[in-house]
Amino acid sequence: MATVQFEDSMVSVASGSNLLEALLHAGHDIPNACRAGACQSCMMQVLDGELPAAAQQGLKATQKAQGYFLACCCEPQTHLKVQRNPASQSVCAVVVDKQLLPGRVLRLRLSSELDYRSGQFVNLVREDGLSRAYSLASVPELEPELEVQIRIHDDGQFSQWALNDLAVGDSLKVQGAFGDCFYTSENMQQPLLLAGTGTGLSPLYGIVRDALRLGHDGPIHLFAGARVADDLYLDKELKSLASAYRNFTYTPVVLEAEIQPDGIEVGDINQIMKAHYPDTKGMRAYFCGSPERVQKLRKQTFLAGASMQDIHCDQFTPSSQAVAA
Amino acid sequence: MCSFMNKLKGLFSGKEEAKPSLYERLGGQPAVDAAVDIFYRKVLADDRISHYFDSVDMDGQIVKQKAFLTMVFGGPNNYSGKDLREGHKHLTGLNDTHFDAVVENLAATLTELGVGGDDIGEIAGIAESVRDDVLNR
Numbered sequence: 320m321a322t323v324q325f326e327d328s329m330v331s332v333a334s335g336s337n338l339l340e341a342l343l344h345a346g347h348d349i350p351n352a353c354r355a356g357a358c359q360s361c362m363m364q365v366l367d368g369e370l371p372a373a374a375q376q377g378l379k380a381t382q383k384a385q386g387y388f389l390a391c392c393c394e395p396q397t398h399l400k401v402q403r404n405p406a407s408q409s410v411c412a413v414v415v416d417k418q419l420l421p422g423r424v425l426r427l428r429l430s431s432e433l434d435y436r437s438g439q440f441v442n443l444v445r446e447d448g449l450s451r452a453y454s455l456a457s458v459p460e461l462e463p464e465l466e467v468q469i470r471i472h473d474d475g476q477f478s479q480w481a482l483n484d485l486a487v488g489d490s491l492k493v494q495g496a497f498g499d500c501f502y503t504s505e506n507m508q509q510p511l512l513l514a515g516t517g518t519g520l521s522p523l524y525g526i527v528r529d530a531l532r533l534g535h536d537g538p539i540h541l542f543a544g545a546r547v548a549d550d551l552y553l554d555k556e557l558k559s560l561a562s563a564y565r566n567f568t569y570t571p572v573v574l575e576a577e578i579q580p581d582g583i584e585v586g587d588i589n590q591i592m593k594a595h596y597p598d599t600k601g602m603r604a605y606f607c608g609s610p611e612r613v614q615k616l617r618k619q620t621f622l623a624g625a626s627m628q629d630i631h632c633d634q635f636t637p638s639s640q641a642v643a644a
Numbered sequence: 645m646c647s648f649m650n651k652l653k654g655l656f657s658g659k660e661e662a663k664p665s666l667y668e669r670l671g672g673q674p675a676v677d678a679a680v681d682i683f684y685r686k687v688l689a690d691d692r693i694s695h696y697f698d699s700v701d702m703d704g705q706i707v708k709q710k711a712f713l714t715m716v717f718g719g720p721n722n723y724s725g726k727d728l729r730e731g732h733k734h735l736t737g738l739n740d741t742h743f744d745a746v747v748e749n750l751a752a753t754l755t756e757l758g759v760g761g762d763d764i765g766e767i768a769g770i771a772e773s774v775r776d777d778v779l780n781r
Contacts, residue, residue, distance in 0.1 A: 614700050622688060626681045627706050 321395040326402070332395055338363075338374075339390035350407055350494035352442050352452040354391045355636070360442055360452060360497055361390040362407075368399035408433060412493045414485060415464055422550030423471040424518060425482055428457075428464040431493055435459060437525035438502065438605070440633065441495030443467065443477070451477040454522035454607065454633060455496065458529050465493065468521040468552070500605060500633040502529045508537045509629075512604045514592055514616055516544035519608030520553055522633055526605055531564050540568045540595070544588035544608075548573050548580050570595070589615055593623070600624030607633040666718035666766055670759065676713045679753055684709055686749040693745045696735055716750065716770045728777035743778060747771050 322331050323338055325347065332341040339361050342349050351361040359378075365386040374393035375383050387404065412431035420426050433441065437458040444450040457466035471478045485491075500522060511530060513523045520543050527541055545551045548571075557569040572588045573580070584591050589612075596602070599620050606616040613634045621627055671678075684706060687697045699705050714720065732738060747768055754764045 610700070614702075617702060618688070621681075621702070622685055627684070627702060 322398050323395055324398075324400040332393075334394065336394065337391055338393040338395060338399075338401070342390065348409065349390060349403075350409065350442050350450075351391060352450055359389060360407075360494070362387050362404045362497075363390050363401050364388075364404060366400040366402055368395070369397055370399070371396055407494060407497070409492060409494045411490055412465065413490045414487050417485070417487055419482075420468070420552040421554075422517075422545060422552040424552045425469040425471055425478065427467050427469065427481065427485075429467070429491065429493065430464050433465060433493055433496060435465075435496030436501035437529040438500050438522040438633070439496035439498045440522070441465070441467070441493050441497070444492035444494060445477070445480065449477055449480075450494075452497075454498075454518075454525070456521040456525045458525055458532060461528060461532060466521075466525075468518050470518045498633060500526070500607065500631045502526050502533070502535075504530075504533050504535070506537075506603070507533075507535050510537045510602045511535065511539040512592070512596060512599065512602050512620070512625075513540070513606070514542040514544070514588060514604075515607040516588060516612055517550075517608055517635075519606075519612075519633070519635060522607050523605060524553055524556070527560065527567065531560070531567060536566070538566050538568065539564075540570065542570045542572055542588055542592050542595075544572045544574070546574050548576060548583055551583075588612075589619060592616070593619060596623065598624050603629040603631075605631045605633075608635060610634040610636060666763060667714075667720075669763065670717050672719070673714070675757075676710055676717060676719070679713050679757060680706060680710050682756055683713065683749060683753040686753060687746065690745055690749060693742050693749075696738070696742065715774075716767050718766075718770060725774070725777040728774055729780050732778050733780055738779060740775075740779065743775055 320331055320333055322329055323341070325342060328345065328347075330338075330341045330345045332338050339349060339351055339354065343351070349361055354361075365388060370386075370388050371394060374388035374390075376389075376392060378387060378389070410431050410433050412429035412433070414427060415430050416426075416428035418426045435441070435455055437455060440452050440454045442450045442452050453467040453469060455465055456468055457464060469478050469481055471482050473479075513527065515523045523541060523543075527539060530539060541557065543551060543553065543557065551571050551573070554571060557571075561567050561569040570591070571583045572591050573583055573585055574587070576583070576585045579585060600623075602620075602625050604616075604620050604625055606613045606620075613632045617630050617632055620630055684697070688694050697705060750771060751764050751768060754767060759767075
């Protein structure tokens, strides 16, 4: 057992527990989602004391150097003094629009004062504390509301509640914005390669529109994967974007189709992307979706020539609560 | 082996003050950044050793390999023999063949970057000097 000084209070972390649990138990409002070291929502900064190595596992060198660590993976052995991640905000948001899209995806538009980059993610927090991480499909310079696209799971606690009980006019807490999967305009000629399956498409939709808005010059190619054609839930929006911008190409990919659908490729999205781009040298890539999918896309793209620092990924990890449900 | 030792002696003797260090000649940290992608790609494609490097945490792998390249380029590093032993102890079955494969990929990376034969020899010499620590013997 060790004690941790947080803001003006002191908490004890029992052995076998972690700092996040101890802080939540003591009534502190700490952003969190997966509680497994993946989503990085509970990132904090150490001011004094020695962190256990596990608390910084998987962080970038720049983050470690600044003393950032994950509260959910931190079982302190000695006294620590810590503070909130200065980047994280917690704001109130009001539902202004709710729409069911094809492929069992719920689109929510929320009015809020959050500062963010398109493609980053936030935690949506229900009144009782139930929270889930969702990527932002909106572009702050293009539309005033935050937009999230929520996959409806049959046994999903949050998504079922959002679908059935959450109404226009209701309010939610939004924490964020997190992640470093977003567009930066340092090289406007660089070809951009994007791929995502399911609602992995939502941050990519934001990133593409952000790049186009800023006048990205190089070619931009987005591969959107779904099981069947009916699940390509942003098909209409992406097609109209492709006809509006000469340098933007949209390739829908489905896993299953009895007859070859018009304008859609059938097969594994990784293989199809590889066939289009056997050489990725000099390209910048953005991949979003399930961890297995994203890891394969990253590796194949790196092996095909792209530099690791040009490959940006957002892995959608199911929260531990969702897995247990 | 003898020439390695001579080169190592030359490297560490510090007598040739006018001559920039190996790390400076290679181009410092930007040279490490340029080498790391090529080197990592080579080891991932090498069936003899790829399983030791094929981690889901590719960003973490890049960080470790930059530290390794900085060391063998003669740059600033905080590696001790103990760190190298600790860091490789959990890798079961690690032996000379694997070490040789890493050195081979390192040399191929440097050749690709246009580094001269003498400098490659010097770098291989530094890598060679940690062989026993890495293999924990």
